Each structure stands twice: as C-alpha cells, then as structure tokens.
Amino acid sequence: MSMNYSGDSLLGMFLFETTQLLEQLEESILNTEHTSSFTQEDINEIFRIMHTIKGSAAMMQYHNVSKLAHALEDLFDYLRSEENVEIDYSALTDLVFANVDFINEQIGKIEEGATEDDDATELINANRDFLAKIKNEDKGQSSSGEANASGNGKAGDGLQAEKNANFKYSYKATIYFSEGCEMENIRAFGIINNLEEVAGDIKHIPEDLMASEAAEEIKSSGFRFVFNSNCTYVDIHQLLMQTIFLKELELEQVDTSGEAKSDSKTLEANQSQASNVEKNQEATMASDVKKGQEDTTRQKQAQRQRPNLTHQSIISVPVEKLDKLMDLMGEFVISEAMVTQNPDLVGLELPNFEKSALQLKKITKELQEVVMSIRMVPLSATFNKMKRIVRDMGKKLDKEVTLTILGEETEVDKNIIEHISDPLMHLVRNALDHGLETKEDRIKAGKPAVGNIKLEAKNVGSDVLIIVQDDGKGINKDSIIRKAKEKGLLKRPVESMSDKDIFNLILLPGFSTNENVTEYSGRGVGMDVVTKGIEAIGGSVSIDSIEHVGTAFTMKIPLTLAIVDGMNVSVGESIYTIPTMNIKEFFKPVLEDIIIDPDKNEMVIVRGECYPILRLHNAFKVDTDVTDFEDGIFIIVKHDQHTICLFVDRLIGQQQIVVKALPEYILRSKRVKGLAGCTLLGDGSISLIIDVSGLNDLL
Amino acid sequence: MKNVLIVDDAAFMRMSIKMTLQKHGFNVVGEADNGKVAVEKYLELRPDLVTMDITMPEMTGIEALKEIVKNDPQANVIMVSAMGQEMLVKEAIISGAKSFVVKPFTEDTLIKVLDKFK
Structure with missing residues (x-):
C-alpha cells in the first residue's frame, strides 16, 4: 500500500466512502429512469464519482x-464534453449498473479481507466499446485535443538559441x-511558465508538451530547452x-553565436513547425478554457435545480463503538435505578436526595434519548435498494412497475435496519413475481398495464410499520387452504379461521403458493424467512389481501431493541416485567365477569369482549398465595390480533428496563416460552421480561 | 510549522493527505470539500499551503485556485490531479498553481512537493 501506515482507518474510510458514492450513483440513475435521459448534472455527477x-x-x-472507474470516467467525460450525443439510454444504464455491481462486489470482498481486486478487463472493454461506438456515431465533431496532437510532426532533435539584442546571455539546459x-x-511546462518571467526566445524539446508521447520522451531523454536571458x-x-x-x-551558457561552449551537437530546429505548434497550443488552451467556462455555467444551472442539500459536518463512527455506548447506557440506566431505588433508602425522609435523584433521572432519560437517536438511521437507504430490485426484476419479467416510496425518512435503530433488509427484499420480489400479473393479464382484468408497488414506512407508537403493497391479483383463499391441506399445515377447522388467519398460513415454514419456481422468489425457502427475520427483532408480519385488487404485507418492528418501558408485576416471590406497549389496561377482577367453560378454561368479559385468562403463576409454575381472582389483579395485554388477560399478584410500578438476553445455560437447557429476556432492577433483583407474543402458546 | 488547508471532495483523499502531512510535521488547519468552501476557508485561515483537488462539485479546484490567487497572489497552492488531467493541470499552472502531484501518489512524492514550501 502506498500509504502503509494506519492502513486500517484509511481502508475503512475508502470502503465507507466508495459504498456511499455508489449508492448515490445508483440513486441518481434510478431517478433518471422516468425521463429516460441524463441531464448534464447527472453526467457530471457520474463523472465525478x-x-x-x-x-x-x-x-x-x-x-x-481504479482502471474500471477510469474507463467509465472516460466515457462520461466524453458525454459531458459533447452535446447532443445520441446514446442508447437503456444500454448505458445497464452498463453503469454493471460497473456499480462489480465495484460493489469488490468492496464486499475487500471488506471480508481480500487484499486484491478481481480482474475487470471484460467490463473495462465494455466501457471502451461503448465509448468507441458513440464516438463513431458522433464522427462529425472531432475532439479538439486529438486534432492538435496529430498536427505536430516529429520534432527535430536539436535546439539552437537565437540571437537577440535584448538579452545578454543564452543558455542551454536539460532537466531530468x-x-x-x-x-x-506538465512539469516541464511549469518550468517554462516560470522561466518566461526572466527569459525569452524559449525553445524546447519535445516541442509540443501536450502531445501524448511528450511525457514519455521527457522521461527517457530529459527535457531540453534553450533560452535567452539577462540573468x-x-x-x-x-x-x-x-x-x-x-x-x-x-x-x-552558450555564446551568442549560437554555438554551445562545450557542445557542438546542435541541429536546426524547424522554425515554421515550432510556430505552428504554438498556434495549436494556444487554440487548445483557448478551447479548454472555453470548455471550462461552459462547464461552470452548466453547473450553475444544475445547482439551481438541485434540491437543497444541507452539508452537516458529519463524522463516521464504527458501529461497535455505538454498541458499546448503548451497552454502557443500559448499565447506566440500571445503576441509576439501583441508586435511586436503593433498599437502604426505604423509610428515610431525604428531601435533598430526592431532588438530586429526580435531576439524575431527568438527565439519564435525556442522555438515553440522545444515545438512541445516534443509532437511528432513516430507512431511505434500505428503501432505495428496492428501486434497483424492482427495476432489474421488472425488466427480466417484462412487467412494467412503478415503485412508490412513502415515509422513507422514518428512522429505526441501526441494528434493526440490518435485520429488515432481507425480509423487505423478499417481500418486494414476491410482490413483483407473484403479486403483479403480466401486462396482458392486467389489461384483460381492466387494470392499467403498469403495475404499482407501494413501499411505506410509518411510526405507530413505539413501533414502525413497513408496508409492501401491490395492486396485483391478490391472494386466492381457496388455493391457500388447498395447499395448506396438502402440506398438512392446517391445524384448525377452516370455518373457524378468519381471512387473516388464512393469509397467515403463507408465512408458515414450507409453504409456497406458486407452482413455478422462478429466479427471484419461490426458491423453496418461502415466506417463513420473512417471519423468522422479523420475529428475531421482536416484530411481526401480517397480510391483507383482496382478490383481484391487491395484497399488502405489513411488517411491524420495534423502534429499538435495547431499552423499553416496562411494568413490573409480582407473582409469588418472582418479579416479571411486561413491556408497557403491550398493556391495554389493568383492573381489579370482578367475579361476575368471569366465565368458566366446560373445559375449565377461564375467561373474562370486558365491555362485551371475551378474553382468555392466563394465570401467570400457572404458566411459569410459581408458588403464590394469591390464587383467588379477588386477591390479585388483571392485566389485558395485546400483541397483534391476540388479546389475553393476565392474572398476577400485584403491580409494582413502571420503569425503563434494559433488555438482557437470558443466560446461555438457560436457553440451552430449555426453550422458555413466553419470556423475552431478563433485566436487573434497582434493588439488584432480577426480573423476567414477558414476551407477550409467546403467551398464546401457554394458554 | 506550516499551516495547510486540504481541499478534496473525497473524504478518503482528505484523510490520507492529512495523515501524511501530520506525520511529517505540517499543521492541518482546515479541510474543504468543494472549491467554494476552499476559497472561504482560505480567506479565513490564510494557510501557508493549500492542497487542491481539481474535480469537485459546486466549484472546481481550478476556479477556486483562480479566486484564491486573485485575493492573494503569493498563495502556495499545490494541485492534486489525476492521470489524464494534463490540460487542467496546465491551466492551473498558468493560473498560478505552484506545483502539483498526480494521484495515486506516494507519501514521499507528496512530501517532496510540500517540503519545498516549508
């Protein structure tokens, strides 16, 4: 490596920036697709990237x-310098994407530790061929630089200083x-440029410093020049x-007769050619400057149209550091509770302490919000990746699709983003492949030929909803039921199932409604990948569909994983924490509202709705004296469509809790249903966090 | 210790130049990611040296160079160019750039140029 110190941080920066640039590039190209043309601004941007x-x-x-990027840069350099070039837009975008993909792939490999990048000759040639092709079609206008270079014949290989009465001395020099x-x-040009202040009649070899072979010539035989000066x-x-x-x-120093004092090996320089060269150079420079000016005006125009991009000063921080910060924040929240709720304080009257404790609590809360917000990332990058998928797949499947993106500015925790990327991709592919009909079918069904896929994100309480909606053929309930029966996935009588229950069968492992396995989806893995991915981060997936109208998949995911508001309740000696977001209400049981069915299932009626009762002491096999409903308390909890009434001994209070995973040895010995993890309480005791989504199975 | 302003739209390049400079006893007083900011920062910080990238959004390095030289004819601006930009480098030299380096450059190359202005 040329800069071989602190290579790691440089490499990190290289990977980070290159990835960002590629994303930016991909995005701007996708934005050009609806007009099917590049503006000058787009071309400049791609060139710059x-x-x-x-x-x-x-x-x-x-x-x-580097070579690959150079080849593409050349192509776009040509495009930005030549106006009105006829280009095959679609072929060009495909080519650019191929370049982007290749570089992305290399970045991935380098990230994984590869020290060298793969050969890119094929793509480089594709870029060059494309450039050659448009150059050919554009033969009418020839590039000014090349015309100049070819206009210069071989320069003589000797120089002679001219006599000039204005100057006292003549010099001959060679520089390596x-x-x-x-x-x-160009370095030689710099010397001449400096020399002109004190010298005149400068002549040099190579004569045309801008000729393509000039640099090589200077490298091999040095830069030779003669001049007159008074110095x-x-x-x-x-x-x-x-x-x-x-x-x-x-x-x-040569004497004024033109003879070098020591060297006699001089040949006459071709005067007419030399002046010719100068003229050419001037012309080139003039056209160059003019080109520069045109570029600026074009750029200025572009700037006016460009949306206001505010440049914040941003630093990049490794995610591990943020994770560490989050961990520490968790410990901090626990410590704060340990101090302010310390058992030693019970019964003491400490007004000053209370005041300070309150302040500590306030600051802790603020600090925690800031730490959380640092980790929040907008969904836009994840959503934008879908544009590319929709484009590529639409092309391959010959389906025209408009992708509408809403709420891309919605932010979620960085760790969560990583988990939803794959499920989201799966859903989008699914919508395109299975959801949307072919053009012909759409027209037959009286729908517009162009399909619609809507990607939407919105905040709902402490959750984020991500919805993938298509206006395709919808889901046929009968075919799902049939398929579920075939696969033995049907566990309940069909009559008792709601539409939602039926649709949710799709999410079961081993279910796939489409008989045709295509390249993109339905690779046998099925939709359970989505469910698993989303459940891993404490979210859920639900499906809505109307046949012939469309389907919507809704992923509900928590904003963040680590710190949640919880309600502590006690059952016997144990303490449990129920996430506040799941709690609908709690109340003292009234015996008249309780029903017991012939199977001894207990239920409670609340405002006309009937909910099953789950006794936590039974569910978790805890000894308690509180077994009569009158002595305890009911908590109605809701997850997704399921509402359950929990019976606990008593409420302790609400507090922020830091979710810690259950220790490995517990997880290994037994899969604990209904528990999401554990947390440390202020008095040092441990509370188990209830996983409301898992409670159903305990009924 | 010489004060240097680093101008490049690529954060990677800024970082790599900065690390080299700091290692060799230069004081990096500021960074700019386009020509416009570069001119503003130059006028504000009056650095002894500027490393100036050429291809940048908003305002190119050449335009920024011209602007800087107009305000301070003694400005020491070193262009950071890439292969194939001969014409632009030439224009830069005419416009008052003191020297240039060509990407990819080594640590030695960069320092050799900047040391001339130490």
Missing part, C-alpha cells in the same frame, strides 16, 4: 477497480525529473534548481 473512486482505489492499490513524479510534460548563470541555475522532482540539471 468515478473520478473519485478511480483516485481513491489507485491510492489503495486496487488497480482493477525523478521517477514516479508523473506528468513530466546570470548563477541566478538561472538557482531558479532551475528550485524545480520540484528535479533529479538532474545540466545547464550551460
């Missing part, structure tokens, strides 16, 4: 990525640059010695 990746990758010694300084021709040898020597990357300087 590739330029940056080229430079950074080269610095990191990923030469294949140190290896690896690059662009020797003394010492002054000139001093001036030239300041040249950066100077390896060797040969400077001699």
